Amino acid sequence: MSPVPITTEPVKTFKINGQDVSARETESILQAARAHNIDIPTLCHLEGLSSTGACRLCMVEIKGSNKLFPACVTRVQEGIEVMTHSERLVKYRRMLMELIFSERNHVCAVCVVNGHCELQSTAQKLGMDHVRYPYLNPQLEVDASHERYAVDHNRCILCTRCVRVCDEIETAHTWDVMGRGIGSKVITDFNQPWGESETCTRCGKCVNVCPTGALFEKGKSVAEMAKQRQFLPYLVSRREAMIE
Amino acid sequence: MTNEELLAVMEQERQAKGQLKYCVQVCSSTGCASSNSEAVAAALQQQVKEANLQETVQVKLVGCMGLCALGPLVEIERVQIQPGAPPDVLLYQSVTPADAPDIVAGLASGQPVRRLRLEMDDPFFTRQTKVVLAQAGRIDPERIEDYIAEGGYQALFKALAEMTPAEVIEEVSKSGLRGRGGGGYPTGLKWNTVAKVQSDQKYLICNADEGDPGAFMDRSILESDPHLVIEGMIIGAYAVGANKGYVYVRAEYPLAVKRMRQAIRQAERAGFLGQNICGADFSFNVEIRLGAGAFVCGEETALMASIEGRRGAPRPRPPYPAASGLWGKPTLINNVETFANVPGIILNGGDAYARVGTEKSKGTKIFALTGKVNHTGLIEVPMGVTLREVIYEIGGGIPDGRRFKAVQTGGPSGGCIPEQFLDTPVDYESLSALGSIMGSGGMIVIDDSSSMIDVAKYFMEFSKEESCGKCVPCRVGTAQMYDLLCKFSAGEATEFDLRLLEDLCDLVRNTSLCGLGQTAPNPVISTLKYFRDEYLAKIKKPEEVFGVAARANGRAPGQVEQTA
Numbered sequence: 184m185s186p187v188p189i190t191t192e193p194v195k196t197f198k199i200n201g202q203d204v205s206a207r208e209t210e211s212i213l214q215a216a217r218a219h220n221i222d223i224p225t226l227c228h229l230e231g232l233s234s235t236g237a238c239r240l241c242m243v244e245i246k247g248s249n250k251l252f253p254a255c256v257t258r259v260q261e262g263i264e265v266m267t268h269s270e271r272l273v274k275y276r277r278m279l280m281e282l283i284f285s286e287r288n289h290v291c292a293v294c295v296v297n298g299h300c301e302l303q304s305t306a307q308k309l310g311m312d313h314v315r316y317p318y319l320n321p322q323l324e325v326d327a328s329h330e331r332y333a334v335d336h337n338r339c340i341l342c343t344r345c346v347r348v349c350d351e352i353e354t355a356h357t358w359d360v361m362g363r364g365i366g367s368k369v370i371t372d373f374n375q376p377w378g379e380s381e382t383c384t385r386c387g388k389c390v391n392v393c394p395t396g397a398l399f400e401k402g403k404s405v406a407e408m409a410k411q412r413q414f415l416p417y418l419v420s421r422r423e424a425m426i427e
Numbered sequence: 428m429t430n431e432e433l434l435a436v437m438e439q440e441r442q443a444k445g446q447l448k449y450c451v452q453v454c455s456s457t458g459c460a461s462s463n464s465e466a467v468a469a470a471l472q473q474q475v476k477e478a479n480l481q482e483t484v485q486v487k488l489v490g491c492m493g494l495c496a497l498g499p500l501v502e503i504e505r506v507q508i509q510p511g512a513p514p515d516v517l518l519y520q521s522v523t524p525a526d527a528p529d530i531v532a533g534l535a536s537g538q539p540v541r542r543l544r545l546e547m548d549d550p551f552f553t554r555q556t557k558v559v560l561a562q563a564g565r566i567d568p569e570r571i572e573d574y575i576a577e578g579g580y581q582a583l584f585k586a587l588a589e590m591t592p593a594e595v596i597e598e599v600s601k602s603g604l605r606g607r608g609g610g611g612y613p614t615g616l617k618w619n620t621v622a623k624v625q626s627d628q629k630y631l632i633c634n635a636d637e638g639d640p641g642a643f644m645d646r647s648i649l650e651s652d653p654h655l656v657i658e659g660m661i662i663g664a665y666a667v668g669a670n671k672g673y674v675y676v677r678a679e680y681p682l683a684v685k686r687m688r689q690a691i692r693q694a695e696r697a698g699f700l701g702q703n704i705c706g707a708d709f710s711f712n713v714e715i716r717l718g719a720g721a722f723v724c725g726e727e728t729a730l731m732a733s734i735e736g737r738r739g740a741p742r743p744r745p746p747y748p749a750a751s752g753l754w755g756k757p758t759l760i761n762n763v764e765t766f767a768n769v770p771g772i773i774l775n776g777g778d779a780y781a782r783v784g785t786e787k788s789k790g791t792k793i794f795a796l797t798g799k800v801n802h803t804g805l806i807e808v809p810m811g812v813t814l815r816e817v818i819y820e821i822g823g824g825i826p827d828g829r830r831f832k833a834v835q836t837g838g839p840s841g842g843c844i845p846e847q848f849l850d851t852p853v854d855y856e857s858l859s860a861l862g863s864i865m866g867s868g869g870m871i872v873i874d875d876s877s878s879m880i881d882v883a884k885y886f887m888e889f890s891k892e893e894s895c896g897k898c899v900p901c902r903v904g905t906a907q908m909y910d911l912l913c914k915f916s917a918g919e920a921t922e923f924d925l926r927l928l929e930d931l932c933d934l935v936r937n938t939s940l941c942g943l944g945q946t947a948p949n950p951v952i953s954t955l956k957y958f959r960d961e962y963l964a965k966i967k968k969p970e971e972v973f974g975v976a977a978r979a980n981g982r983a984p985g986q987v988e989q990t991a
Contacts, residue, residue, distance in 0.1 A: 235742070235743075235897070236742075236743040236898070236940055237897050237898050237899070237940065238898070238899055239898055239899055239900055239938045239939070239940070242938055251937055251938060253743060253940075256743045275934055275937070275938055278930065278931075278934050279899050279900060279934070279938065282899055282900065282903035282904060282907065283899055283903065285903065285907065286902075286903045286906075315927060316907050316927065317907075317910065319903075319906065319907075319910075340899075341896065341897075341902070359738070360738065360896070362896070363721065363723075363893070363894065363895050363896045364891055364892060364893065364894035364895065364896045364902055364905070364906070365891065365894070365896065365902055365903065365905075365906040366896070367895075367896030367902065
């Protein structure tokens with residue numbers, strides 16, 4: 184954890200799983216929880232990028248409400264009592280993981296990120312040892328037209344981290360999403376081969392933020408692709424410092 | 428335009444009408460137009476000309492008259508000499524261009540054409556209460572003068588000249604009007620919230636992205652009385668302090684788009700839109716934005732993203748549009764029918780409006796009555812009438828001597844209501860207590876020839892196709908639920924599948940990001956609740972799945988689990 188900067192921003196105190204916690208008013212429940220070493224699983228969220236609330240794994244309960252709240256986009260409030268691991272939430276998270284695994288073709292044994300994969304480690308953490316839903320087994324392509332990187336849509340979970348890092352940090356906006364529903368797909372430029380993209384700067388940020396083996400460096404074999412994320416908090420803090 | 432000029436236009440129109448003996452009104456809305464009503468109008472025009480009756484008979488194209496099943500509809504209005512006398516009208520059904528000579532001959536002789544005549548004392552006409560649709564099917568939607576002649580834009584003058592924005596909101600709050608798009612959020616409260624936010628720029632959006640299968644209320648309002656919506660929007664903009672408005676209408680409604688465009692131009696020319704409207708210190712402009720065919724763009728945050736030129740995907744709320752909407756500015760977003768209710772509230776007062784309806788649901792509601800019902804069409808009824816009255820009296824019951832099975836309200840977000848609840852009053856709370864919703868006003872009647880599993884499957888396919896794909900439960904959950912429903916439909920399901928389906932309903936409803944996903948399981952949940960037998964009848968017995976040996980080794984049916 185980086186040292187908490189001194190701020191005049193108001194602080195809220197509340198409870199997570201019965202434990203008293205405090206956070207700055209603009210922080211999310213997820214940030215507050217992580218600052219207090221309370222683990223809430225996430226897949227689409229990555230500190231340094233905007234939050235979209237898409238994977239729904241970080242849903243928490245707040246006492247007094249029947250609704251569930253995505254912790255990554257819900258601001259802290261004075262006096263609330265947050266529950267992060269109720270029986271219901273644990274069940275839902277596991278089901279969500281099973282849905283993700285059923286959607287495309289996730290085969291860990293032959294994957295470049297086997298052992299370094301966020302999808303894999305999150306599934307293990309949530310105790311997902313099998314999938315009850317039928318695998319949808321879609322026919323998807325691999326685009327290896329780029330000289331350094333490749334995208335394997337079979338392993339994409341549509342978290343849109345690549346889209347966000349390319350837009351928000353690299354500001355190239357090479358990546359976007361096309362189609363809708365179960366037919367959604369991340370694309371480069373106007374659904375052109377990545378190698379022919381005129382906007383791609385070859386920076387590789389998308390590859391390194393990708394939680395799965397969907398984006399990887401060419402030449403990496405099974406289990407060899409470990410992602411490097413140190414650049415993100417560094418760039419974000421440098422940028423904030425420049426703005427101030 | 429000043430108030431005097433407005434009254435002058437009104438007087439001029441009345442005098443012009445006074446010269447006539449008959450007004451022949453031909454429906455030109457999408458329903459009747461698809462059965463050739465424009466050719467009917469042309470034939471009538473031709474016959475009038477040949478009979479040399481142009482001086483006393485006017486043929487005009489009007490909007491929807493409601494009884495779409497029997498279109499093209501032609502209404503003959505005998506112009507009354509005395510003002511205020513009850514209208515003397517008769518209605519012809521299923522008119523073809525070949526009927527034109529008889530109709531015009533009937534005008535000359537004063538004898539109606541019996542074979543085409545539609546009885547106006549049918550409950551379809553007598554049991555309705557037309558407030559929003561009062562002028563639909565009577566005025567020419569392409570002429571602002573027609574709208575003005577019936578008292579149009581007087582509410583705007585009243586609001587601008589006699590009321591402060593706060594008083595306008597007060598009146599709307601008093602009326603008890605609730606959002607007609609389906610949510611039922613109190614309109615006055617929403618307006619008040621937007622009005623209170625301090626900002627140099629505020630936006631107003633009219634949501635006309637009607638997409639529920641079987642629903643065409645908003646389309647008909649826009650096609651039949653576009654100025655009513657525009658007037659409601661201007662009053663709304665005045666109340667909350669917005670100076671820029673958008674009508675977000677789906678491109679699949681070309682006639683509604685055309686008429687709305689035309690109406691906006693006419694309103695601009697008359698000075699109802701633009702700078703210093705009617706001389707007041709208030710400016711407001713309206714632009715049309717076309718939806719490119721995504722159902723999810725009816726969801727307000729997705730709609731705003733689409734207007735901004737981004738991918739139409741919803742975002743988590745809060746912040747709500749009232750605080751941070753279009754381009755981050757406070758935005759008032761209401762449905763077409765909600766805005767169409769506003770001029771009447773301002774003109775007659777909120778209290779008068781609140782006299783119609785139930786305790787918590789005030790006013791009238793427009794429904795698109797479709798499916799296995801005799802009188803398919805567009806109806807407007809007071810809140811609180813029972814489903815039985817709507818289906819059996821106004822709707823004329825079930826055709827072909829079949830039995831009623833269920834009524835589906837609220838489209839893909841709603842549920843199926845079975846026969847035992849037919850006496851339920853139609854209002855927001857009663858319908859949601861039954862596991863359905865009021866929704867925007869689609870009402871699909873289902874008879875005993877339909878399988879409820881197929882109904883659920885149909886709506887699930889719709890939700891699956893229309894899911895934006897952003898959040899996992901909606902994107903993958905609806906696809907898995909659809910596949911499971913296909914298994915049930917084909918008689919291939921197991922007990923394990925039933926459990927999976929019920930668990931998915933619970934997950935998708937509680938964890939989806941926006942309303943589309945949260946309500947997508949409703950057709951399944953409600954059919955599972957009221958027609959469970961149909962699902963159970965489709966489940967395979969254990970011996971059918973594994974053979975007779977399966978029972979012997981005690982394995983539960985369908986308990987085949989895949990390993991990751």
